[in-house]
Amino acid sequence: xxxNTNKIIGIIGLGYVGLPLMLLANKKYKxxxxxxxxxxxxxxxxxxxxxxxxxxKEIIALKNENLFLFNENLEQISKCKxxxxxxxxxxxxxxxxxxxxxxxxxxxxxxxxxxxxxxxESSVYPGATEEIFLKKLRKKFKLGKNYFLTYSPxxxxxxxxxxxxKLEFHNITKLVSGHTKNCEKKILNLYTxxxxxxxxxxxxxxxxxxKIFENIFRAVNIGLVNEMKILTDKMKINIHDVVExxxxxxxxxxxxxxxxxxxxHCIPIDPIFMKWVANKHKHKTKFIxxxxxxxxQITNWTIRKIISLIKNKRKCLILGVAYxxxxxxxxxxxxxxxxxxxxxxxxxxxxxxxxxIKNFTLNKKVFYSKKVKNYGSYDFSIxxxxxxxxxxxxxxxxxxxxx
Ligand SMILES: NC(=O)c1ccc[n+]([C@@H]2O[C@H](COP(=O)([O-])OP(=O)(O)OC[C@H]3O[C@@H](n4cnc5c(N)ncnc54)[C@H](O)[C@@H]3O)[C@@H](O)[C@H]2O)c1
Numbered sequence: 001x002x003x004n005t006n007k008i009i010g011i012i013g014l015g016y017v018g019l020p021l022m023l024l025a026n027k028k029y030k031x032x033x034x035x036x037x038x039x040x041x042x043x044x045x046x047x048x049x050x051x052x053x054x055x056x057k058e059i060i061a062l063k064n065e066n067l068f069l070f071n072e073n074l075e076q077i078s079k080c081k082x083x084x085x086x087x088x089x090x091x092x093x094x095x096x097x098x099x100x101x102x103x104x105x106x107x108x109x110x111x112x113x114x115x116x117x118x119x120x121e122s123s124v125y126p127g128a129t130e131e132i133f134l135k136k137l138r139k140k141f142k143l144g145k146n147y148f149l150t151y152s153p154x155x156x157x158x159x160x161x162x163x164x165x166k167l168e169f170h171n172i173t174k175l176v177s178g179h180t181k182n183c184e185k186k187i188l189n190l191y192t193x194x195x196x197x198x199x200x201x202x203x204x205x206x207x208x209x210x211k212i213f214e215n216i217f218r219a220v221n222i223g224l225v226n227e228m229k230i231l232t233d234k235m236k237i238n239i240h241d242v243v244e245x246x247x248x249x250x251x252x253x254x255x256x257x258x259x260x261x262x263x264x265h266c267i268p269i270d271p272i273f274m275k276w277v278a279n280k281h282k283h284k285t286k287f288i289x290x291x292x293x294x295x296x297q298i299t300n301w302t303i304r305k306i307i308s309l310i311k312n313k314r315k316c317l318i319l320g321v322a323y324x325x326x327x328x329x330x331x332x333x334x335x336x337x338x339x340x341x342x343x344x345x346x347x348x349x350x351x352x353x354x355x356x357i358k359n360f361t362l363n364k365k366v367f368y369s370k371k372v373k374n375y376g377s378y379d380f381s382i383x384x385x386x387x388x389x390x391x392x393x394x395x396x397x398x399x400x401x402x403x
Contacts, residue, residue, distance in 0.1 A: 010032045010034065010076070010079075010084065013087040020054065024170055024194060032068060032079070047060050078113045089122045098128055117183070125273040126274075145182070152207065155174070176201065220288070229298070263335075302338060307342075315351075319352075339362070376398040383395070
């Protein structure tokens with residue numbers, strides 16, 4: 001297909017959100033990718049992927065001349081019709097840290113040109129997009145007339161089977177929003193050509209709040225199923241049997257699986273954005289706090305359970321340290337928290353195996369994934385993250401039982 005070169009798209013931040021988006025948009029448009037991380041740009045230029053959902057083969061589609069180290073190539077920003085921000089928005093002492101977006105925006109500000117559209121994809125607290133961009137943009141442009149501001153939260157689901165198979169995240173309905181009607185038109189024009197289903201939100205703040213609400217919904221429901229897990233464990237009922245049976249109901253129930261806790265850049269973080277906003281409005285959140293508390297408590301409960309089972313065992317293996325199945329992301333991973341706690345047990349020889357995480361650093365020490373020949377060489381194996389490429393039959397057959 002012939003590329004549309006009238007609309008050059010710039011993507012700032014090529015992480016778990018930005019890189020898949022670049023690959024998708026690159027099918028139709030000329031896309032320039034910017035990242036501050038030199039290693040990532042070098043890897044992309046040598047056609048190597050650093051994201052488990054994306055194969056090296058897919059990277060071939062990106063031209064080296066379109067990949068830039070941010071800071072060094074900012075004049076390229078002026079060439080873009082659309083500037084899409086896919087930057088981190090972590091928590092800093094319980095307040096939303098928007099500094100990555102602000103810093104990048106300040107850097108590119110001198111290179112902004114008339115008739116560009118900014119699209120923010122990061123998860124932010126309600127009100128953040130306009131707070132960050134409007135004041136400075138107004139100094140240089142007429143918003144909605146010769147410059148356009150929009151927001152479209154990302155809903156990508158790393159590790160999901162459809163994503164791994166065909167990078168089909170363009171099928172997920174994309175929320176879009178704009179500061180003015182003309183801003184809405186700009187984002188609709190671009191995103192209807194990239195994504196299959198679009199939902200136009202009534203305003204930017206509605207789109208921002210929706211994204212955070214979706215993650216609160218998940219955090220609260222994961223907390224609920226984990227509370228049920230603790231209770232059913234006491235009652236000697238298998239929670240998985242209960243969830244499976246409840247999942248047969250075609251309405252009023254949504255299946256959430258119990259686990260050792262929550263991780264990643266979204267579920268443990270985004271609900272706290274809303275709590276922070278609520279405090280400003282003198283509202284005390286309840287469900288958000290309870291969900292967050294429960295999702296921390298379940299990791300501690302899991303640790304206590306493991307310790308009570310380990311007793312005098314000497315050699316222990318943790319299977320999976322990523323924060324969820326089939327991805328190479330360890331941010332906020334409960335499995336790492338479990339690993340960290342077990343390290344403190346004197347005389348316990350602790351290894352881990354994760355096909356996606358070759359190594360990680362903890363307390364300034366680097367730990368390496370061990371390829372396991374026979375699970376029987378360990379006294380105890382703990383599946384913390386259920387990657388689908390683990391050989392479960394082999395694990396069950398070889399692992400020692402009840403000793
Ligand atoms: N990971 C997910 O599953 C997911 C899903 C939906 C939404 N989000 C949201 O999307 C946003 C991005 O998340 P992510 O997981 O892609 O983060 P990430 O850390 O994987 O990617 C961010 C990228 O930005 C780069 N970067 C940082 N500062 C930069 C700068 N000044 N200029 C250029 N590049 C810079 C980093 O090097 C990194 O590659 C966050 O707000 C997150 O909450 C993430």
